[in-house]
Amino acid sequence: MKKQLIIIGGIVIGILIILFIPETQSTAHLLSVKVKKGDFIAQVYSTGQLQTENSELIVLPKEMSSRNIDLYEIKVSHLVEEGTVVDSGGYVATLDHAAVEELRTKAQEELETALNAYEDAKIDTNLNLSILRDELLNGLVDLEEKQLILEQSIYESPAVKRKARLDVERSQRDLEQKQRNYKLKEKQDEYKVFRAWEKVKKRQQKVKDINELFKVLEVKAPKPGMVIYSYSQFGKKIKAGSSVSRWRPQIAELPDFSSMLSKTFINEIDISKVKVGQTVTVGVDAFPEKSFKGEVITVANIGQVIPNSDTKVFEVAIKLEGTDSDLRPAMTTSNIINTAHIRNTLSAPLECIFSNDSLSYAFVKAGKSDYRKQIIEPGISNENYIQLLAGVDEQDELLMNTPDGADKKPFDGIEIYKRLMHNRADSLTPVDTTN
Incomplete structure (x- = not known):
C-alpha cells in the first residue's frame, strides 16, 4: 500500500511539472526592461552637404543670350583650380574660341x-x-x-x-x-x-x-572670393571640357562663408516630424571633433524620388550658427534634428511594443512566471525608444520578445482601445458648417 502511494504521488508530481514548468519558462528565458519616467527626446538623423546660403554666381557672358547667336551651349576649355582666391575682375575660365x-x-x-x-x-x-x-x-x-x-x-x-x-x-x-x-x-x-x-x-x-x-570668352570674377565650381545638368562638377548651356549658365560661384547651410534629404516616413525652427546638431565628417548648432529654416512641400528607387525624400535646409574658417561647400555633414523634447513622460524601448492592424500592445510581467497582454497608447518615437501615453505605469516590466502562447492570451485595457477608436472616428467625422 505504501509503495502504491509513493507511485501515485510521483505521477501527480510529474503532472504538475508538465503543467507549470512551461509557463514558468515562457517568461523566465525572455528579456525584459522596466518602463522609465523622465525626459523624452525625439530626433531624426540624416546626412547632408554643406553649401553657402548666399553666393555670387559666375555665369556665361550675357552676350551669349543674344537671339541672333545660334549658340545654345559652349565648352569650357580652361579654368583655374577650384579653391583659387581671385580678385574682382580676376581670371576664372576660358570658353571655347573655336566654336x-x-x-x-x-x-x-x-x-x-x-x-x-x-x-x-x-x-x-x-x-x-x-x-x-x-x-x-x-x-x-x-x-x-x-x-x-x-x-x-x-x-x-x-x-x-x-x-x-x-x-x-x-x-x-x-x-x-x-x-x-x-x-x-x-x-x-x-x-x-x-x-x-x-x-x-x-x-x-x-x-x-x-x-x-x-x-568676352575669358570669364572674369564679378567680385573677390574663392572659386567653387558648379554642377552641370548631369550632376557632375564643371571642369575643362564640360559644356555649359544658356538654360543652365552657371559656371562657378563665389560663396559667402559667413552663412553656411547643411542641405539634407529626409525620407517620407520622418518628414512629418521635421518643422521649421527645430534645433539641430550638425557634425562635419572632415572635422569629427567639431559640432555646430543649427536650425531648420526650410522644409520642402514636394518630395522627389531617389534615382533607381521608389523611395521619396524631402529637401531640408539647416542654417548653422556662427562661422568657421575650416568649413567649405560640399563637405559631408551629419545632422541630428531635435523634433521633440517632452519632460516627465513614460517611455520604453521600441522592442517592447507590438502591434496588429488596429492596436499596439505590450507584454507586462505579472510575477515571476506570468504576464498580461496589455493594450497601450503609443506617443512619439525616436530611433530607440517610444513614448507610452496610457496602459502601463512606471517600473512596469515589459517583455522584449513574444512569449509562448501569446496569441491565445486575451487583451487587457480594452477601454484604451475603445477610446482610441472613438477619437479616431471623431477626427474623420465631417464638420457641419451649414449653421
Missing part, C-alpha cells in the same frame, strides 16, 4: 549673301520699274493719237466718229490700268528691297554680336 570663330565665319558668309541679295533686289527693282515707265509713256502717246483722230473726225460720218470715240476710251482704260500696275509693282519692289535690307541689318547685327561675344 565662336566657326560661328563668326558662318555669319560673315551669311552677311555677304544677304548683301548680294540686297543689291540684286535693287537692280531688279530699277529694271522692272524702268520697263513699266516706258509702257506708261507709250500709253500716253497712244491716247494723244487717239484723241487727235477723234478731233479730226468731226466732219466724218457718225460711224467713224463713234469708232474714234471708242478708241479714245479704250486707250484711256489701258493707260489707267498701266498706272495702277506701276503703283502696285512699285510698292512690291519697295517691300522686296526693304526685306532684303532688313535681312542685311539682321546679319550685320549677328556678326556684331558674335564679335562682342568673342571679346
Whole structure:
C-alpha cells in the first residue's frame, strides 16, 4: 500500500511539472526592461552637404543670350583650380574660341549673301520699274493719237466718229490700268528691297554680336572670393571640357562663408516630424571633433524620388550658427534634428511594443512566471525608444520578445482601445458648417 502511494504521488508530481514548468519558462528565458519616467527626446538623423546660403554666381557672358547667336551651349576649355582666391575682375575660365570663330565665319558668309541679295533686289527693282515707265509713256502717246483722230473726225460720218470715240476710251482704260500696275509693282519692289535690307541689318547685327561675344570668352570674377565650381545638368562638377548651356549658365560661384547651410534629404516616413525652427546638431565628417548648432529654416512641400528607387525624400535646409574658417561647400555633414523634447513622460524601448492592424500592445510581467497582454497608447518615437501615453505605469516590466502562447492570451485595457477608436472616428467625422 505504501509503495502504491509513493507511485501515485510521483505521477501527480510529474503532472504538475508538465503543467507549470512551461509557463514558468515562457517568461523566465525572455528579456525584459522596466518602463522609465523622465525626459523624452525625439530626433531624426540624416546626412547632408554643406553649401553657402548666399553666393555670387559666375555665369556665361550675357552676350551669349543674344537671339541672333545660334549658340545654345559652349565648352569650357580652361579654368583655374577650384579653391583659387581671385580678385574682382580676376581670371576664372576660358570658353571655347573655336566654336565662336566657326560661328563668326558662318555669319560673315551669311552677311555677304544677304548683301548680294540686297543689291540684286535693287537692280531688279530699277529694271522692272524702268520697263513699266516706258509702257506708261507709250500709253500716253497712244491716247494723244487717239484723241487727235477723234478731233479730226468731226466732219466724218457718225460711224467713224463713234469708232474714234471708242478708241479714245479704250486707250484711256489701258493707260489707267498701266498706272495702277506701276503703283502696285512699285510698292512690291519697295517691300522686296526693304526685306532684303532688313535681312542685311539682321546679319550685320549677328556678326556684331558674335564679335562682342568673342571679346568676352575669358570669364572674369564679378567680385573677390574663392572659386567653387558648379554642377552641370548631369550632376557632375564643371571642369575643362564640360559644356555649359544658356538654360543652365552657371559656371562657378563665389560663396559667402559667413552663412553656411547643411542641405539634407529626409525620407517620407520622418518628414512629418521635421518643422521649421527645430534645433539641430550638425557634425562635419572632415572635422569629427567639431559640432555646430543649427536650425531648420526650410522644409520642402514636394518630395522627389531617389534615382533607381521608389523611395521619396524631402529637401531640408539647416542654417548653422556662427562661422568657421575650416568649413567649405560640399563637405559631408551629419545632422541630428531635435523634433521633440517632452519632460516627465513614460517611455520604453521600441522592442517592447507590438502591434496588429488596429492596436499596439505590450507584454507586462505579472510575477515571476506570468504576464498580461496589455493594450497601450503609443506617443512619439525616436530611433530607440517610444513614448507610452496610457496602459502601463512606471517600473512596469515589459517583455522584449513574444512569449509562448501569446496569441491565445486575451487583451487587457480594452477601454484604451475603445477610446482610441472613438477619437479616431471623431477626427474623420465631417464638420457641419451649414449653421
